[in-house]
Amino acid sequence: MRAYLEIAKKSFQEMLSSRGEALIRLLAMLLSLYLLRSFWKGLYAGSDEVQGMKFTSMLTYATLSVITGGILNIFGLLQVYIAYWMARKMRSGEIVMDLLKPTDFELYLFSHSTGRLAFNLMFSVPVAILAFIVFRLEPPPGPAAAFLFMGSLAIGYLLVFLIDFLVSLIAFWTTQTRGVGGFTRLIIALLSGSFIPLWFFPAWARDALSWLPFSSIYHAPLSIFIGKLKGAEAMKTIAVQVAWALVLFALSRVLWSRARRHLMIHAG
Amino acid sequence: MAEIEVKDLCKEFTTYVRGHGLAGSVGSLLSRNRTVRKAVNHVGFIVEKGEMVGYVGPNGAGKSTTIKMLTGILYPTSGTVRVCGLCPSKDRKHNLMHIGTVFGQRTQLWWDLPLIESLELLRYIYKVSTKSYKENIERFCDILDIDEFMQTPVRQLSLGQRMRGDLAAALLHDPDILYLDEPTIGLDVVAKERIRLFIAELNRERKTTVVLTTHDLTDIGTLCRRIIIIDTGRIIYDGPVEEIRKRFGSESSLLVVFKEEPRGLSLQDAEEIVVDGLQARIRFDRRRIAASDLIGALLKEYPVSDLTIEDTSLERIIREIYLEGKLDAGLS
Ligand SMILES: Nc1ncnc2c1ncn2[C@@H]1O[C@H](COP(=O)(O)OP(=O)(O)OP(=O)(O)O)[C@@H](O)[C@H]1O
Numbered sequence: 242m243r244a245y246l247e248i249a250k251k252s253f254q255e256m257l258s259s260r261g262e263a264l265i266r267l268l269a270m271l272l273s274l275y276l277l278r279s280f281w282k283g284l285y286a287g288s289d290e291v292q293g294m295k296f297t298s299m300l301t302y303a304t305l306s307v308i309t310g311g312i313l314n315i316f317g318l319l320q321v322y323i324a325y326w327m328a329r330k331m332r333s334g335e336i337v338m339d340l341l342k343p344t345d346f347e348l349y350l351f352s353h354s355t356g357r358l359a360f361n362l363m364f365s366v367p368v369a370i371l372a373f374i375v376f377r378l379e380p381p382p383g384p385a386a387a388f389l390f391m392g393s394l395a396i397g398y399l400l401v402f403l404i405d406f407l408v409s410l411i412a413f414w415t416t417q418t419r420g421v422g423g424f425t426r427l428i429i430a431l432l433s434g435s436f437i438p439l440w441f442f443p444a445w446a447r448d449a450l451s452w453l454p455f456s457s458i459y460h461a462p463l464s465i466f467i468g469k470l471k472g473a474e475a476m477k478t479i480a481v482q483v484a485w486a487l488v489l490f491a492l493s494r495v496l497w498s499r500a501r502r503h504l505m506i507h508a509g
Numbered sequence: 510m511a512e513i514e515v516k517d518l519c520k521e522f523t524t525y526v527r528g529h530g531l532a533g534s535v536g537s538l539l540s541r542n543r544t545v546r547k548a549v550n551h552v553g554f555i556v557e558k559g560e561m562v563g564y565v566g567p568n569g570a571g572k573s574t575t576i577k578m579l580t581g582i583l584y585p586t587s588g589t590v591r592v593c594g595l596c597p598s599k600d601r602k603h604n605l606m607h608i609g610t611v612f613g614q615r616t617q618l619w620w621d622l623p624l625i626e627s628l629e630l631l632r633y634i635y636k637v638s639t640k641s642y643k644e645n646i647e648r649f650c651d652i653l654d655i656d657e658f659m660q661t662p663v664r665q666l667s668l669g670q671r672m673r674g675d676l677a678a679a680l681l682h683d684p685d686i687l688y689l690d691e692p693t694i695g696l697d698v699v700a701k702e703r704i705r706l707f708i709a710e711l712n713r714e715r716k717t718t719v720v721l722t723t724h725d726l727t728d729i730g731t732l733c734r735r736i737i738i739i740d741t742g743r744i745i746y747d748g749p750v751e752e753i754r755k756r757f758g759s760e761s762s763l764l765v766v767f768k769e770e771p772r773g774l775s776l777q778d779a780e781e782i783v784v785d786g787l788q789a790r791i792r793f794d795r796r797r798i799a800a801s802d803l804i805g806a807l808l809k810e811y812p813v814s815d816l817t818i819e820d821t822s823l824e825r826i827i828r829e830i831y832l833e834g835k836l837d838a839g840l841s
């Protein structure tokens with residue numbers, strides 16, 4: 242187990258060594274915050290409430306969405322992160338070096354990913370605090386909501402990892418993930434509520450989307466934070482998240498062992 | 510029990526041939542031409558504990574493919590591999606804990622981090638005790654001089670430095686077997702020599718079994734007593750390096766510098782004579798005439814100012830074996 246902790250540490254250090262990239266992402270984050278605020282301000286056009294949604298709640302949601310994006314960092318330039326990385330390794334043959342390690346590959350990747358997460362947290366949290374002060378946003382309605390928010394966000398992270406990992410396995414057959422990676426990125430952006438909260442969707446779509454894993458990534462934790470999702474409904478959402486995490490995890494084990502088998506037969 | 514036992518090992522790769530040009534590309538979307546290539550073809554050998562074996566052959570002979578099957582990251586199409594009695598592709602983790610592997614063309618080091626960080630991580634991955642970790646790092650610093658660049662990010666290392674780092678990484682957990690696939694590729698003479706010395710010492714002191722592939726036959730000449738030659742997937746020779754030299758290296762050359770131009774130079778037992786001004790190269794077969802007799806005959810008739818005997822290098826022998834399939838005639 243210690244080994245996996247160390248992998249996360251090294252991955253964190255690796256991020257530290259690319260401070261230039263971090264700075265660019267920080268600036269991009271600040272810029273998105275500013276733009277999103279202008280966008281929603283324009284849309285609300287001075288009114289306090291639209292479709293039962295208070296302006297401050299909406300702004301809190303949008304801000305948190307940018308921050309969450311910064312923390313999860315699933316968006317590489319054109320595709321999801323692990324998928325991009327795996328396709329590169331498959332094409333260069335570098336994947337051989339990973340197979341030579343007496344570790345569990347999925348857990349290895351998860352640790353690596355978590356090291357990045359820790360780094361992202363380190364610079365996203367201050368931005369969040371700053372944004373809350375400057376935009377005068379609302380804190381969660383109570384300690385229970387804050388706690389649920391963090392739990393829900395953590396499961397959201399697991400789901401992002403699993404989806405990304407599953408997509409990356411396609412590279413074992415195609416050595417390319419550009420198409421499918423870009424598609425995943427788009428799907429997550431649209432259906433997760435990252436940009437437009439799901440309650441602005443028609444009721445049937447909202448209902449359908451709440452059963453998909455994508456809404457677990459942004460919509461679930463963010464709605465809990467602003468108090469839109471609470472009580473039994475919040476618990477139900479978290480149950481759905483957990484269920485998806487279990488399903489995707491099981492699927493990832495099956496597909497990973499197939500992908501490895503494929504590689505061990507076809508790649509020299 | 511032998512440490513490595515390979516029996517009747519085969520590996521086939523299926524590739525799909527794409528057509529040329531746009532029409533071909535579109536066509537290959539619809540139907541693909543399947544070709545099966547035998548990369549390794551009924552290979553068998555046994556390696557005992559502490560042996561150092563050179564595994565050589567021309568490009569595409571199947572060396573890397575064999576090494577990958579030995580390390581357990583590639584399934585054989587048929588045949589068996591046993592390493593310490595286990596099947597490496599089935600007992601993957603167990604096997605990997607006991608072997609070290611260097612693919613000269615790749616690296617297992619973390620590109621953006623200083624070398625020491627990669628080594629530290631491996632210490633936890635292989636559960637190396639603090640004591641042997643310290644000892645090993647010290648040893649690597651001593652012989653491989655890795656302390657010079659321990660704190661340098663790997664991407665800034667020269668090829669030779671990186672290779673030393675990779676060797677250290679592969680050996681940190683004191684593996685019983687070390688697989689080296691072209692560990693001296695692209696290195697200068699000094700760097701190559703340093704790596705050879707290190708491997709030789711490792712084998713002597715720790716009895717580490719070494720399987721080494723290379724295109725530099727000096728590696729084999731200085732390190733290995735035994736050589737396995739593979740060509741198009743088949744083993745064409747497996748035996749002592751000395752045996753090859755004896756069988757095929759009986760040909761030598763005498764380089765002569767004359768005091769004056771040797772007009773009509775001829776010697777009875779020479780295979781071939783090439784004269785160039787005051788110099789001449791005389792090829793002869795030691796099995797037919799001893800060098801001393803040849804020199805005697807030469808000195809009797811011509812005014813000689815200088816003489817050198819040149820043995821056929823292992824390199825040349827192997828080149829001839831590759832080119833002419835000399836072994837087919839010579840051994841089997
Ligand atoms: N993944 C693969 N798919 C298809 N063919 C492959 C694959 N890997 C290797 N081959 C083929 O198998 C043969 C043996 O390759 P291998 O890499 O083992 O050669 P090698 O002896 O290591 O050569 P080199 O000295 O160039 O490294 C080659 O003909 C190669 O083209």
Ligand SMILES: [Mg+2]
Pocket residue numbers: 572573574690
């Ligand atoms: Mg090779």
